[in-house]
Amino acid sequence: MSYEGPVQDLIEEFGRLPGVGPKSAQRLAFHLLTMDAADAERMAKAILAVKERVRFCARCFNVSEFEECRICRDSRRDSTVLCVVEEPRDVMAIEKTAEFQGRYHVLGGAISPIDGIGPDQLHIKELVARVGSEEVTELVLATNPNIEGEATASYLARLLKSMGVRVSRIASGLPVGGDLEYADEVTLGRAFSGRREV
């Protein structure tokens, strides 16, 4: 049982996207059917444009329209501090906080032996090269606070401390607006061990 050609094709294309199940794919396809032709065309063009025009920054591996990304090109950013993240979307999340004025290095994932991802599959040698050649004095490890992210942070800390840079890890603890009662024990434990004098 399937829809007529093009509708079924589109449902299948949408169904390949992450987090889009068969019902959602169908809903999206029917929404497109009722959209203006101009809007649908704009979406198709946006998909093609992103593949044609977007690449990864040659320096930090963030997404970029040019050889180097917007942040690497910005001379006002502090080039002595590098924030190391897993994915380009982590760069955007940190940029939104406006807490960080330095530059970034995107690893392209985290160490995960189960998925066959070791240090060689990540942009770690490029990070080491940058620490060696740029004026970096401080590294902030902002990989995710989960098993893979912590393993990656530990690995990088060991590797990079020996190069004479200061290395820090972003804090784990209770989320702001959260409720102590509902926090899981690991997070609450981290909140305690990471307590600071006020």
Add this chain to the structure above:
Amino acid sequence: MSYEGPVQDLIEEFGRLPGVGPKSAQRLAFHLLTMDAADAERMAKAILAVKERVRFCARCFNVSEFEECRICRDSRRDSTVLCVVEEPRDVMAIEKTAEFQGRYHVLGGAISPIDGIGPDQLHIKELVARVGSEEVTELVLATNPNIEGEATASYLARLLKSMGVRVSRIASGLPVGGDLEYADEVTLGRAFSGRREV
């Protein structure tokens, strides 16, 4: 704070789709970034194809690649029974049950005064014309079992019974595999009033 041009454009395009929030739109856009160029192109083409090649069946208003849809073209379908549904996706849902061998009529929605949708905004006059001109003897009203769908079914029942066709409404009751204890009272009430001798 936004991504470089094309990435931001694509996030915004995805964000316009129903049920896709800002976080999902971002995740989808980044997924597309890492997809093969050929896969992305296939998706863009599927979007354009659906707008170019898909229209609504001239007879029943289901989606169709041709003047008439696959079901209206199929001479093996029983043309004496019409199943009336709100949307093309309802046709597919009923087809999957393999319980119905007749033909369909898609209203294009349900009566909803709050949204400014009355009988004139739906394909009701076309339904009346079909009942008058085709060999229809029975109508199954399969609009949704919610306020708008029930109102539409009542309206159609009143209108069409006078034309001398048998009119039935699909059953409401407990979903199969459901649990009596967790059913809402309206559904449970319907299950009782709709009980059948066994």
